[in-house]
Amino acid sequence: MSIDPLIIDRPEGPPAPHVTSNTLRAVASQTRPERMRLSDISVFYDGVPAVRQASLSIHQGEVLALIGPSGCGKTTLLRTLNRLTELTPNASHSGRITLDGDDIHELEDTRLRTRVSMVFQQPNPFPMSIFDNVAFALREQSRRRPRRRELEPLVTQALQRAGLYDEVRDNLDRPALRLSGGQQQRLCIARAIATEPEILLMDEPCSALDPRSTAVIEKLILQLRSELAVVIVTHNLQQARRVADRVAFMYLGDLVELGTADQLFDAPREERTRDYIAGAFG
Amino acid sequence: MVVFVAQRAWPTLSHEGLSWLGSGGNVDNQIGSMANTSSSPPASAFYLRAWPLMYGTLLTAGLAVIAGLVISLLTSIFIVDLAPPPVRRAMTPVIRLLASIPSVILGLIGILAVVPFVGAHLITGGEKESVINVIQLTGAGLLVSVFTLTVMVTPIMTALITEALGSVPRSWHEGAIALGLSPLRATIAVSLRAIRPAIIAATALATARAMGEAIVIDMVSGGKAFSPNPADGLIFIFEPLRTLASEIIDQAEGLSEPALRSSIYAFALLLMFSGFMLSIGSRLVRRPLRKYELSS
Amino acid sequence: MADAERLPQPVLQAPRRRRGRRSSVRSWRRTDQLIWALAWLAGIGVCVVVGAIVAFLTAKGLGALSPKLLVTRPSPSVDQSGSGGFLDPIIGTLTLAAIGTLIATPLALMTAVWVVEYGRPRWLAATVETSIEMVAATPDIVLAIFGLALFQFGILAPLSFRGSGGGVYGRSFFAAGITMSLIALPLTYTATRNGLRSTPRQLREASYALGKTRAATIRRVLVPRVRSDVATGATLGMGRIIGSTAIVVLLLGATLQNSSQGSVPLLGFLRGTGSTLTSYVLENSPAGEGNAPQKAYAAAFVLLLIVLVLNAIVARISRIGDAAGLSAGRLSL
Numbered sequence: 001m002s003i004d005p006l007i008i009d010r011p012e013g014p015p016a017p018h019v020t021s022n023t024l025r026a027v028a029s030q031t032r033p034e035r036m037r038l039s040d041i042s043v044f045y046d047g048v049p050a051v052r053q054a055s056l057s058i059h060q061g062e063v064l065a066l067i068g069p070s071g072c073g074k075t076t077l078l079r080t081l082n083r084l085t086e087l088t089p090n091a092s093h094s095g096r097i098t099l100d101g102d103d104i105h106e107l108e109d110t111r112l113r114t115r116v117s118m119v120f121q122q123p124n125p126f127p128m129s130i131f132d133n134v135a136f137a138l139r140e141q142s143r144r145r146p147r148r149r150e151l152e153p154l155v156t157q158a159l160q161r162a163g164l165y166d167e168v169r170d171n172l173d174r175p176a177l178r179l180s181g182g183q184q185q186r187l188c189i190a191r192a193i194a195t196e197p198e199i200l201l202m203d204e205p206c207s208a209l210d211p212r213s214t215a216v217i218e219k220l221i222l223q224l225r226s227e228l229a230v231v232i233v234t235h236n237l238q239q240a241r242r243v244a245d246r247v248a249f250m251y252l253g254d255l256v257e258l259g260t261a262d263q264l265f266d267a268p269r270e271e272r273t274r275d276y277i278a279g280a281f282g
Numbered sequence: 283m284v285v286f287v288a289q290r291a292w293p294t295l296s297h298e299g300l301s302w303l304g305s306g307g308n309v310d311n312q313i314g315s316m317a318n319t320s321s322s323p324p325a326s327a328f329y330l331r332a333w334p335l336m337y338g339t340l341l342t343a344g345l346a347v348i349a350g351l352v353i354s355l356l357t358s359i360f361i362v363d364l365a366p367p368p369v370r371r372a373m374t375p376v377i378r379l380l381a382s383i384p385s386v387i388l389g390l391i392g393i394l395a396v397v398p399f400v401g402a403h404l405i406t407g408g409e410k411e412s413v414i415n416v417i418q419l420t421g422a423g424l425l426v427s428v429f430t431l432t433v434m435v436t437p438i439m440t441a442l443i444t445e446a447l448g449s450v451p452r453s454w455h456e457g458a459i460a461l462g463l464s465p466l467r468a469t470i471a472v473s474l475r476a477i478r479p480a481i482i483a484a485t486a487l488a489t490a491r492a493m494g495e496a497i498v499i500d501m502v503s504g505g506k507a508f509s510p511n512p513a514d515g516l517i518f519i520f521e522p523l524r525t526l527a528s529e530i531i532d533q534a535e536g537l538s539e540p541a542l543r544s545s546i547y548a549f550a551l552l553l554m555f556s557g558f559m560l561s562i563g564s565r566l567v568r569r570p571l572r573k574y575e576l577s578s
Numbered sequence: 579m580a581d582a583e584r585l586p587q588p589v590l591q592a593p594r595r596r597r598g599r600r601s602s603v604r605s606w607r608r609t610d611q612l613i614w615a616l617a618w619l620a621g622i623g624v625c626v627v628v629g630a631i632v633a634f635l636t637a638k639g640l641g642a643l644s645p646k647l648l649v650t651r652p653s654p655s656v657d658q659s660g661s662g663g664f665l666d667p668i669i670g671t672l673t674l675a676a677i678g679t680l681i682a683t684p685l686a687l688m689t690a691v692w693v694v695e696y697g698r699p700r701w702l703a704a705t706v707e708t709s710i711e712m713v714a715a716t717p718d719i720v721l722a723i724f725g726l727a728l729f730q731f732g733i734l735a736p737l738s739f740r741g742s743g744g745g746v747y748g749r750s751f752f753a754a755g756i757t758m759s760l761i762a763l764p765l766t767y768t769a770t771r772n773g774l775r776s777t778p779r780q781l782r783e784a785s786y787a788l789g790k791t792r793a794a795t796i797r798r799v800l801v802p803r804v805r806s807d808v809a810t811g812a813t814l815g816m817g818r819i820i821g822s823t824a825i826v827v828l829l830l831g832a833t834l835q836n837s838s839q840g841s842v843p844l845l846g847f848l849r850g851t852g853s854t855l856t857s858y859v860l861e862n863s864p865a866g867e868g869n870a871p872q873k874a875y876a877a878a879f880v881l882l883l884i885v886l887v888l889n890a891i892v893a894r895i896s897r898i899g900d901a902a903g904l905s906a907g908r909l910s911l
Contacts, residue, residue, distance in 0.1 A: 084460060114462035124453035127476050137461040140471065191461065353620050359613070360621030373625070375893065380628050382885055384821030387878045391634060394874075433627060440624070466617075467610060487715065494717020497823040550723040557715055 032059040035198055035229050036081065036116075041095035043076050043085060050076045053095070054255035056248055058199065063221060063230040065244035065261075067237065069281060073253040074233045078201050081231065082116040083109050099198070114141060117192035118201040122208055123184035125176035125191070130168055133176045133187055134158050137195045154194060162190035163220050182213025189220065193228075200224065202232040206239065218243050237277060241265055249273045336552070341424065342499065343492035346431035351485055353432070354439035355474070361440075362447050362473075363466050377444075381437035389498040392430045430498050435488045442487070446480035447473055479568040486564035490557045632882070639879020667877065671820055671884075677755025678762050678819045683812045685759070686766035691796055694774040714764035718824040725757035725825065757825050762815025769811025773804035809895045817888045820881070 036058040043051040051073040058064055058081075066074040076085065083104060085091045097104045104112055114137065125133050134155045139146060155172070159165035164186040168174070176187055185205060192200060202221070206214040221230055221243050234240050240247055240261070247264045249257045249272075257264060257273045268274045275281065361373050450473045458468035474481075689706065697703040713721075777800065785795040 082460065087459065110462045110464055113460055118460040120453065120457065122453060124457045126454055126472055140463050140467065356617045356620035357624050360617040364617055365621060376625060376628050379889055382817050382821065382889055384881060384885065386823045387635065387882060390874055390878050391631060395634065466614060470613065490715050491717065494719055496719045550720050553717060554720050561715060
């Protein structure tokens with residue numbers, strides 16, 4: 001099922017495979033094509049490095065967690081993936097990031113961000129109805145103004161994938177701000193995946209939510225990763241354990257260690273990683 | 283305050299009733315004859331048809347506010363998104379300065395510079411000829427009035443709207459950009475929608491000011507209580523007019539004559555009433571929009 | 579962390595800022611392109627208009643201005659060069675500003691304090707707020723008419739000008755000044771109220787904890803703190819007063835000279851009629867009786883200067899207030 005090209009104009013990319021199984025975590029990496037690669041990325045604010053020469057790759061079908069203490073650069077690294085760092089006037093960077101082989105700085109930034117979507121720490125639904133929120137990016141994408149009839153199935157699908165549809169199906173025109181915190185965050189997720197992005201970036205998506213909503217969203221992440229690649233920043237080690245396939249540990253701007261979740265948590269190679277996981281600093 | 287003015291206006295209203303609001307006749311002559319009556323005038327002396335004045339008020343204020351709204355929205359977008367940072371910093375005091383220029387100064391420039399310009403360059407001799415038997419076209423009239431009023435009203439609205447735009451939570455704007463919108467598009471689609479109540483309030487405020495502005499109109503509107511008639515074709519933007527407010531200020535001398543006095547008070551009452559309605563109206567319009575706001 | 583320090587950090591120099599490709603304006607929807615172009619037009623247009631007004635006024639006004647004009651009194655004269663200067667209007671402007679502000683500021687302060695600090699009964703506070711808002715929205719003329727009607731009452735007769743026939747006209751500096759205060763009141767009130775509202779609660783609580791009564795707290799702690807807000811509001815009010823013409827024309831008589839009423843020196847002056855810079859400009863323009871555009875320009879220029887200065891003062895005060903407020907806020911926490 002692909003999006004009607006009248007609604008979304010987008011150059012053809014590799015089609016997303018529709019694997020619905022979500023039980024096994026140890027899937028062989030041949031079935032996980034690489035979507036993004038970072039090579040020696042450094043980010044500077046006013047000349048001061050916030051990220052130093054980080055390199056990693058992001059694969060479809062898996063969840064990559066960025067962990068580390070506050071200020072270690074993990075959020076900055078995340079934001080380079082959709083060029084959101086360009087919003088900060090005094091930010092500069094070096095290194096290369098590619099999406100399916102194309103340097104992302106050669107792509108138009110607006111196009112890039114429909115393929116690499118982001119969910120923020122604080123749920124930020126727009127002051128509109130639920131329907132309008134999810135349809136927002138879809139409407140902005142198309143050349144002509146799509147009618148509601150055309151949008152409805154896409155909105156429904158996005159809400160279903162985000163696990164929110166059943167709770168709001170009775171009235172999609174309700175103001176989005178009336179939803180609870182957990183529902184709002186799921187709405188933001190629905191909004192982000194409505195354009196069928198290839199990569200989903202999540203910046204501490206559960207830190208503002210209560211444990212129950214957190215559990216719902218973690219389950220959601222595990223479901224979503226079969227269709228796209230998820231990169232999640234979290235300061236909650238247990239959460240990283242629960243959802244991540246691969247984990248990258250950052251400290252003071254350096255990418256210290258990168259490995260599978262089992263490797264990193266059970267047998268970390270670096271001393272700093274060991275100390276962080278053991279709780280020596282936070 | 284309301285009671286006061288109303289009481290003074292009562293004699294006029296009681297004599298004429300609602301037809302006072304209608305049209306008919308030449309207001310100047312009517313006022314003139316009023317001034318000549320003695321202190322206990324007969325009922326017939328109260329004759330006045332206020333419609334031309336009301337029409338003038340509505341026309342100038344309406345056009346000016348519409349133009350001002352468009353310009354101030356565009357300018358706010360410019361300040362927030364498009365202007366390079368040094369320009370942006372410079373524009374705030376500039377707008378504030380423009381907003382605090384006393385209306386007389388605007389009127390002065392209007393009457394000494396703009397009116398002759400319009401009269402000499404924009405109106406052709408032929409056009410003047412065509413309406414000479416009804417009215418004289420001197421350049422002072424609708425066009426200049428609306429223009430000057432717009433200049434007066436735009437800075438206020440721009441300042442209010444820019445301030446409202448600045449108070450929109452940044453997370454919305456950033457979220458929109460993260461979804462693939464350009465900053466300009468994000469502002470239009472999200473922030474402007476979010477501040478709709480503030481835009482309405484600013485418009486109401488601007489309308490009230492424009493309707494009540496007497497001095498500027500007095501100077502540039504041509505001084506004849508005439509109703510510019512769109513049926514005259516494009517010329518109508520040059521035709522002179524009078525508004526309620528400028529009529530008040532012009533006839534201020536005549537407050538000793540009861541007939542004139544109560545007419546003037548009636549004008550004032552009308553202005554107050556409309557201001558009141560504007561205020562209530564804007565609140566009513568804003569109420570259904572509230573449900574989309576943050577419940578903070 | 580000792581571990582981190584041990585490893586040698588590679589030295590990275592910050593590269594020159596590289597900008598990724600942005601979506602160009604060309605690729606936008608047609609409507610967006612239009613808006614972009616119009617917004618630029620509007621922004622530049624506004625700057626041009628302001629510049630034009632200031633430049634025009636300066637050119638014409640400066641040319642006609644001479645120190646003599648500032649200090650001679652206007653005299654009725656057919657010949658332009660003999661008609662004197664505008665000392666009277668200047669005095670008039672200053673007087674009105676003074677009276678209006680002097681009345682409005684304490685009133686605004688007291689009302690704001692009452693509303694924010696006490697505010698009971700609730701309906702009264704709400705009513706006060708609403709009425710002040712309505713007064714703020716009322717156009718000058720209506721206020722002027724109201725003032726006129728008010729001062730024509732017999733009781734207030736001693737305050738105003740009497741015609742030769744003994745009829746009370748309801749015009750004088752008193753009348754105008756008091757009405758002017760109505761204009762300044764909402765501005766000062768709003769500024770003070772916002773200032774009071776934004777002071778952190780800790781400040782008051784700290785004062786109570788030290789044993790001060792409510793009244794003393796207000797007097798010693800809060801009022802000094804909102805000084806800059808009050809000053810901002812008062813200056814804004816002054817600006818509006820100075821710029822208002824309608825009230826002057828209706829309530830001051832708009833005569834060329836300031837003429838006194840009665841024999842008592844100051845009181846007589848205040849009871850008399852007069853003019854201000856604004857009505858002077860009006861009168862001298864083709865819309866008024868006068869026929870002296872140069873004088874009008876000169877007076878307008880002076881007026882503009884005064885307004886500019888006032889604006890600058892407001893900007894200064896609010897910046898100083900911000901700085902002082904911030905540091906005081908941090909201290910109190």
